[in-house]
Amino acid sequence: MTDFAGLLLPDRGEPAHRLTPVAADGLDAWLKDQPAQVRALAEAGRFKAKPGELLILPGRKDGEWSAAYGKAKAPGPWDIAAIAQKLPAGTYRIDGDGGDDHLPGALGWLLAHHRFDRYLAKPDPIPARVLLTRDAAAIAPTVALAEAVALVRDLVDTPAADMGPAELADAAEAVAKAHAAEFRVTRGDALDQGYPMIAAVGRAAVRDRAPRLIEIEWGDPAHPRIAIVGKGVCFDSGGLDLKPSSAMLLMKKDMGGAAHALALAGLVMGARLPVRLHLLIPAVENAVAGDAFRPGDILRSRKGISVEIGNTDAEGRLVLGDALARAGEDKPDLILDFATLTGAARVALGPDLPAMFANDDALAAELLAAAVAVSDPVWRMPLWADYAEMIKSTTADINNAGEGGMAGAVTAALFLQRFVPDATPWAHFDTFAWRPSARPGRPKGGDALGLRAAFAMLRARFVTP
Structure with a gap:
């Protein structure tokens, strides 16, 4: 780096x-x-x-x-x-x-x-250009932010051949070790039994790219508990509902949510915010093989909700569902998740503006204010309850895709909301994690969008001035 x-x-x-x-x-x-x-x-x-x-x-x-x-x-x-x-x-x-x-x-x-x-x-x-500042106290936090953004970019830019579930776990372990945090990985039979949707999405991948749930815990258990969840689909072929090659070309970036979550966790630990942090990254490859999950399958979930598969290319919400369910079991004061989840969000808001959904107006207001303060824009989208009709199933509790294709970012967020405890403030970032063209300081490729806003919100919420 x-x-x-x-x-x-x-x-x-x-x-x-x-x-x-x-x-x-x-x-x-x-x-x-x-x-x-x-x-x-x-x-x-x-x-x-x-x-x-x-x-x-x-x-x-x-x-x-x-x-x-x-x-x-x-x-x-x-x-x-x-x-x-x-x-x-x-x-x-x-x-x-x-x-x-x-x-x-x-x-x-x-x-x-x-x-x-x-x-x-x-x-x-690259010429080394040194900038002098009279505000010495600002140096370390600014460098930490730059390192976090660079981590997101480097993880997203790395080709899927070198950034599978195992390599993503290695990156998370390195961050955990840097901050003396607890680190664990669940895979194999324990994943099959405890996180069936994560296991189902990733089971068609070859053995060394097997699915897993990556977790980091850090901080004083007496402090407010926060959970940060990131979608870690290290490559998304679309599964049996195979993507066309043009849509598959950028799918190395489908773990961009995990990159954001890991970078945010690093910022929280580096700043020693007074929280009990729980990071969860479901890491999978959505591959095609004889044992791939199929359209029409009905999957069990960790929360007990049955899910009919309307489209195997709507896999990110499945792995997030199990991870969000696990996050909610410890009764956190706050849950944030990041995911490169829907093309619908990009159609609505373009590449620079992450869609933000929240079940709590106060949390949404804090995020929007923080986004303005640090020039890291996000845009709140509605959790429009009436659209839950679009993802109903006649054979299971819910469908992962539904029919019609309308309001795709909203219905994806509504799907995730089913796995979040009702009383827990939660925000979901549907971020692109990619810059399609270069701008000053922002090269073409992976990028952090919404990361600094989320960290500014956490710092404002948990650090007394």
């Missing part, structure tokens, strides 16, 4: 290139205060102080230079990511008034240095 620790350092007055933010509506006033040479450079370079624009300014001595850049109207994590990507290696200081001068953009600065280059014979070297 990229080492972010040396890229954001306390400002102790050492030499550094100065970076001056300039707002577009203040450009004329700024230029009036500059020497003629700077005004000429700005005109020649057509510098309009738009976000992402950079103007290099020569210094008085050889090798000295500074820069002006376009300032965004509202500060956010990606404000200076584009600038960082354009700068050479070196040490930089952003002009400020001595206040919160590390900027929310420090996260984007760090992530501009992240690359997934595991499979490249000759990776392009």
Whole structure:
């Protein structure tokens, strides 16, 4: 993983290139205060102080230079990511008034240095650009956030051949060991008996990619208990309802929910939030073989709800159902789950905006406020109870897909809600976990969407200012 620790350092007055933010509506006033040479450079370079624009300014001595850049109207994590990507290696200081001068953009600065280059014979070297900040207390939390986002990206970007259920368990064990947490994996007969839907979805995979439930527990049992659940479908062929090749192409990312859940658990433990954490990741491969589960099958579930299989490609909600049931047995104060669950959510909201469902208005409001505060947007969708009719079954308690295909994200969330205790506040993130095109600080590929919002909510809820 990229080492972010040396890229954001306390400002102790050492030499550094100065970076001056300039707002577009203040450009004329700024230029009036500059020497003629700077005004000429700005005109020649057509510098309009738009976000992402950079103007290099020569210094008085050889090798000295500074820069002006376009300032965004509202500060956010990606404000200076584009600038960082354009700068050479070196040490930089952003002009400020001595206040919160590390900027929310420090996260984007760090992530501009992240690359997934595991499979490249000759990776392009990334210039090390060090940002100095007078807010030393902000360094460690910002680095932790960058590492969490990078973990999601790296796990999602790894091809399914190298990121099966066993490798996902290894990644979770590494996080558990880093925080001295309890770690366990349930598989084989114990999985068959205790988590029948997880076992059924994953049973067609070859032996070394067998299904399993991964769990981490951490924290003082006397503290409020929270459960974080992540869909870990390491590859989704669609099962016997086989996906077309175009839809299967990105299915290495179908464990993106698990990546989010694991990264969030790492943030919770790293920040030592006063909670009893329970992480659950049902890890499977939805493969095709003679013993694959079939359309029309009726599966038992851990909670005792019988499920008719309307579509084997709606497997994520099945494995989540058993994991959510297990999470609810310990009576947590809060359950969050993350899943790359439905194409319907992407049709409704596009790739950048995770659909968020919640059975508790106060929890939903906290998540939405946190999302705005940290510029990690989510959008609340309705748990519209009337649509439960769409996933009724005549032969079982519920159907995993139903008929008609309408309101697919809503009916998937309603399915999951059946496995959550009624009195437990619960939020479900239907996230894409993927960026289809590159943006500053956010390369094409796996990405964390909703992660920082969820962590900000947990920090606000459980840490007294």
